[in-house]
Amino acid sequence: MVAALAMSMCVMVTVSATAGDGGSALIPTALVPGAVQVERARAGAVDVAADAIEVAQTVQAEGAQVAIDAAQLEALEAATARLDELLVEATGEEPDLDRDPATSRSAERAAADVPATATAPVPAPVAADPAAPIDPASVFEQTPAPPTVPLVPPAAGKEDETTAELREAVAAVATLTSTVRQSAEAKRVADAAAAAAAAQAAAEAAAAAAAAQAAADAAAQAAAAQAAQRAAWKQSLLGYSNGKIPDSALCGVSFDASVRLRCDAAEQLDVLNVAYRAQFGSNLVVNDSYRSYAGQVACKRTKGYLCATPGTSNHGSGIAVDLGGGIDSFGTRQHRWMAAHAPDLHWDLPSWATWGGSKPEAWHWEYTG
Numbered sequence: 218m219v220a221a222l223a224m225s226m227c228v229m230v231t232v233s234a235t236a237g238d239g240g241s242a243l244i245p246t247a248l249v250p251g252a253v254q255v256e257r258a259r260a261g262a263v264d265v266a267a268d269a270i271e272v273a274q275t276v277q278a279e280g281a282q283v284a285i286d287a288a289q290l291e292a293l294e295a296a297t298a299r300l301d302e303l304l305v306e307a308t309g310e311e312p313d314l315d316r317d318p319a320t321s322r323s324a325e326r327a328a329a330d331v332p333a334t335a336t337a338p339v340p341a342p343v344a345a346d347p348a349a350p351i352d353p354a355s356v357f358e359q360t361p362a363p364p365t366v367p368l369v370p371p372a373a374g375k376e377d378e379t380t381a382e383l384r385e386a387v388a389a390v391a392t393l394t395s396t397v398r399q400s401a402e403a404k405r406v407a408d409a410a411a412a413a414a415a416a417q418a419a420a421e422a423a424a425a426a427a428a429a430q431a432a433a434d435a436a437a438q439a440a441a442a443q444a445a446q447r448a449a450w451k452q453s454l455l456g457y458s459n460g461k462i463p464d465s466a467l468c469g470v471s472f473d474a475s476v477r478l479r480c481d482a483a484e485q486l487d488v489l490n491v492a493y494r495a496q497f498g499s500n501l502v503v504n505d506s507y508r509s510y511a512g513q514v515a516c517k518r519t520k521g522y523l524c525a526t527p528g529t530s531n532h533g534s535g536i537a538v539d540l541g542g543g544i545d546s547f548g549t550r551q552h553r554w555m556a557a558h559a560p561d562l563h564w565d566l567p568s569w570a571t572w573g574g575s576k577p578e579a580w581h582w583e584y585t586g
């Protein structure tokens with residue numbers, strides 16, 4: 218009976234556990250001969266080591282894919298290589314690190330009687346089914362149970378030095394595999410957060426760009442509308458003769474109720490007044506603007522050469538003003554400021570009215586827009 222069992226187990230060991238020997242598990246270790254115990258322990262350790270290498274390589278690939286710390290990957294690779302060397306020594310087989318998972322030792326020993334229990338200091342050990350083949354693709358899915366390196370169980374009877382070395386090497390691989398797995402998971406979480414942040418930033422940038430475009434479009438529309446309005450204003454008085462413009466066709470300004478001008482001239486004088494007030498703290502002083510034909514006749518009668526012949530003055534066209542408050546004298550700060558800034562808004566001192574002109578009038582400004 219004992220001899221038959223021993224022979225049965227020798228056969229099992231020799232063929233590397235290609236078949237289960239369910240009966241042997243029922244025999245107390247103390248009753249199994251020493252040599253058989255040694256062979257059996259080594260066979261179990263060999264099996265676990267092969268599985269450990271498979272899981273380690275899967276996790277190694279996972280870590281490399283998300284680019285974790287290279288030192289961790291190198292440490293795991295070195296420990297895996299060391300374990301593989303021991304495995305070759307223990308079995309005499311050639312290294313086969315890239316074997317097809319479909320023919321893995323896990324599958325081969327699906328009915329093996331060697332339990333895999335986590336007794337080494339592996340962080341957060343998970344009792345994964347040692348018989349389940351590892352699908353490398355599955356580690357990138359939201360699977361609740363990540364692959365865990367199995368461990369060689371503690372010695373239950375006699376064993377040789379190779380078995381002890383395998384146990385130690387498997388434990389080292391288990392620890393490093395766990396470290397790499399945790400790093401990979403942390404890296405995935407960080408990468409996802411970074412991607413989400415980048416997507417958020419891109420969305421905000423796109424929204425800001427759209428808002429800026431909308432604002433630019435609105436501004437362009439407003440500018441076009443304003444240009445059209447000014448063009449219409451410029452044409453608005455062409456049907457009237459000099460000094461014969463009805464008050465309803467003219468516009469006023471915000472800072473002086475007495476001012477009457479062609480509407481585009483009035484609008485720009487308002488703009489000019491804002492800049493003038495910012496500089497001098499007071500509004501432009503407008504002594505005269507539109508002048509009717511009758512007013513021009515009266516002007517000519519009372520001021521003589523200072524007033525143009527009735528029917529020829531730009532006051533009668535609604536585009537001239539006579540200014541005071543210092544602007545009416547050449548060389549004053551106010552006059553110099555006007556000369557520097559008013560032309561930007563198309564308010565100019567005509568050449569005949571300049572200091573060297575034919576009839577110098579520092580106060581007479583005309584809209585040329």
Ligand SMILES: [Zn+2]
Nearest residue numbers: 537538539581
């Ligand atoms: Zn004038």
